[in-house]
Amino acid sequence: MEETKERKIVVAVDESEESMEALSWSLDNLFPYGSNNTLILLYVKPPLPVYSSIDAAGFIVTGDPVAALNKYEHELVESVMARSQTVYQDFESDINIERRVGRGDAKEVICNAVQKLRADMLVIGTHDYGFFKRALLGSVSEYCAKRVKCPVIIVKKKAQNN
Amino acid sequence: MAEDQATAAMETTTVEKQPEMTETPSVTTTKRIMVAIDESDSSFYVLQWVIDHFSSLLATTLAEGGLLTVIHVQSPFQHFTAFPAGPGSATVYASSSMIEAVKKSQQKASAALLSRALQMCRAKQIRTETLVLEGDAKDMICQAVEQMHVDLLAVGSRGLGKIKRAFLGSVSDYCAHHAKCPILIVKPPKETH
Numbered sequence: 001m002e003e004t005k006e007r008k009i010v011v012a013v014d015e016s017e018e019s020m021e022a023l024s025w026s027l028d029n030l031f032p033y034g035s036n037n038t039l040i041l042l043y044v045k046p047p048l049p050v051y052s053s054i055d056a057a058g059f060i061v062t063g064d065p066v067a068a069l070n071k072y073e074h075e076l077v078e079s080v081m082a083r084s085q086t087v088y089q090d091f092e093s094d095i096n097i098e099r100r101v102g103r104g105d106a107k108e109v110i111c112n113a114v115q116k117l118r119a120d121m122l123v124i125g126t127h128d129y130g131f132f133k134r135a136l137l138g139s140v141s142e143y144c145a146k147r148v149k150c151p152v153i154i155v156k157k158k159a160q161n162n
Numbered sequence: 163m164a165e166d167q168a169t170a171a172m173e174t175t176t177v178e179k180q181p182e183m184t185e186t187p188s189v190t191t192t193k194r195i196m197v198a199i200d201e202s203d204s205s206f207y208v209l210q211w212v213i214d215h216f217s218s219l220l221a222t223t224l225a226e227g228g229l230l231t232v233i234h235v236q237s238p239f240q241h242f243t244a245f246p247a248g249p250g251s252a253t254v255y256a257s258s259s260m261i262e263a264v265k266k267s268q269q270k271a272s273a274a275l276l277s278r279a280l281q282m283c284r285a286k287q288i289r290t291e292t293l294v295l296e297g298d299a300k301d302m303i304c305q306a307v308e309q310m311h312v313d314l315l316a317v318g319s320r321g322l323g324k325i326k327r328a329f330l331g332s333v334s335d336y337c338a339h340h341a342k343c344p345i346l347i348v349k350p351p352k353e354t355h
Binding site for chain 1: 346
């Protein structure tokens, strides 16, 4: 007797390879056949630097740099989403996927989103910032693991399989 | 007809539905999930959570299902203690009978823990194995993860050190940093909310 309880699973993605691995891991393991889970892809854009209309040198910043920055950001979002799509498109079974984009400090936005969406689980990759051979947790994943109330899965880069 | 329903379901937040495939995905490799147990209630909460969420993957009914490993690490018994007993503090060596007695009680305690864990697993028909190691909890758990090629390690957040702040206990924190596999951190539910 299977209980198909609907669960909301948030996967935080960014431009890194590790988060794509986190996404494919969660697809492999958290979405067994027949489950009713919803996958929420969350991408956080870095905060826009604030442009005043007159900068320090006294020049008036026209609309063009701002427009260019917006366009770059938009392209970044699209590329991350496209990469995620190639990951989940190969996946066989039937799952609901939602895409959400936030802006600001990644760790804060992720924690707030998890709380607001009342997610049942958060999956997050980790950047391998460590100087040592052992993988260290990136600051965002560590912060989120400590802050959020729901269970967290931290997916690290796979060590070389032998 | 399925596609019409899918496009009708698409709303503002771009909900997508993948086309349904006929066969169940085959489990290619045995997934191994390890749960670390100690005397605290939160570790049993973790075990129950893993059982609930991964029951479909770990059921004994599957031919090649996953395997749940319950691991308990006993803290090593110091064979001697130093008592600050007056002017000349002497190191007292425990006699061998005392060592035997303590070892027995430790074994009894861990056997009780593991049987409780096994009971929880058997109730949901989970394929389980247990493991008892001796030594420093964080090192032994990380070593076991590496040697047994565990796919997911589940730990609680606070365990034995019950400090009422939202941060990770020392063993969980160490394992989160050093274990080579993905790690699942389950927080106990707050009683007073």
